[in-house]
Amino acid sequence: MSKPIIISDKNKKSSKIKNLLIKKIKSNHFKKQNLIIVIGGDGFMLQTLKKNKNSNKHFYGINSGNYGFLMNKFSSKDIIKNLSKANLVTISPLEMVVKTRKNQIRRSIAINEVSVLRQSRQAASLSIKQGSKQIIKKLVSDGVLVSTPAGSTAYNLSVHGPILSLHSKKLSISPISAFRPRRWKGKIVNDKTKIVISNLNSLKRPISAVADNLEVRNAKSITVKINNKIKFNLLYDKNRSLQKKIKIEQLRKEIN
Numbered sequence: 001m002s003k004p005i006i007i008s009d010k011n012k013k014s015s016k017i018k019n020l021l022i023k024k025i026k027s028n029h030f031k032k033q034n035l036i037i038v039i040g041g042d043g044f045m046l047q048t049l050k051k052n053k054n055s056n057k058h059f060y061g062i063n064s065g066n067y068g069f070l071m072n073k074f075s076s077k078d079i080i081k082n083l084s085k086a087n088l089v090t091i092s093p094l095e096m097v098v099k100t101r102k103n104q105i106r107r108s109i110a111i112n113e114v115s116v117l118r119q120s121r122q123a124a125s126l127s128i129k130q131g132s133k134q135i136i137k138k139l140v141s142d143g144v145l146v147s148t149p150a151g152s153t154a155y156n157l158s159v160h161g162p163i164l165s166l167h168s169k170k171l172s173i174s175p176i177s178a179f180r181p182r183r184w185k186g187k188i189v190n191d192k193t194k195i196v197i198s199n200l201n202s203l204k205r206p207i208s209a210v211a212d213n214l215e216v217r218n219a220k221s222i223t224v225k226i227n228n229k230i231k232f233n234l235l236y237d238k239n240r241s242l243q244k245k246i247k248i249e250q251l252r253k254e255i256n
Contacts, residue, residue, distance in 0.1 A: 001031040009040030013064040036210040041065020086235035095227040110211035117143040118208040142177040193223025
């Protein structure tokens with residue numbers, strides 16, 4: 001057994017939690033194998049997970065940001081108990097493969113979503129396929145978003161996309177400000193699906209593709225699918241599981 005690794009964002013609140021945590025771990029002689037404690041917000045957690053994508057570590061997030069959907073709430077009193085009894089959730093990310101206008105290939109992973117966005121004042125003109133099957137022949141919009149269940153309460157929810165249950169084995173495809181067809185609300189597809197988004201007019205209507213926070217500009221085509229070879233092990237407090245958080249957001253959406 002070894003001491004947990006603590007990774008902290010560079011702000012006052014994170015540093016304060018980190019110092020308290022080090023004291024607690026020391027005074028309780030707390031040890032746990034393969035544990036990384038991440039102190040920060042959702043963005044910092046996504047960044048840390050990506051940096052450690054080939055490790056078999058377990059990640060316990062402590063929120064010191066704003067929303068902290070992927071994180072746990074810090075309790076100085078209960079932290080050792082929470083760390084000992086945390087529940088494990090394993091998720092796989094999306095893999096984004098972008099072919100640019102100059103035929104360069106760029107790859108990245110996304111834990112929450114892949115967003116395809118217009119790059120100029122002109123609306124994007126896109127076609128979307130599910131494997132070889134056409135989902136939509138021509139979508140004129142500000143863009144489109146492909147979301148995992150874990151990311152369905154993030155940017156996806158802001159564009160009125162559906163909230164997916166964590167074990168639904170689904171992906172959500174949601175338009176961003178659809179202009180034509182205006183009434184197209186998107187589609188929920190199986191998570192074994194390969195989604196291909198093509199730019200129908202890359203010279204006049206340039207687009208960028210963003211995997212969580214990594215942007216590739218002047219995209220010609222974007223392929224998105226789940227990469228099951230990568231597994232992220234996330235730990236949550238017993239009464240604040242990721243499944244529970246998603247259910248709460250689903251209820252909120254129904255009420256509103």
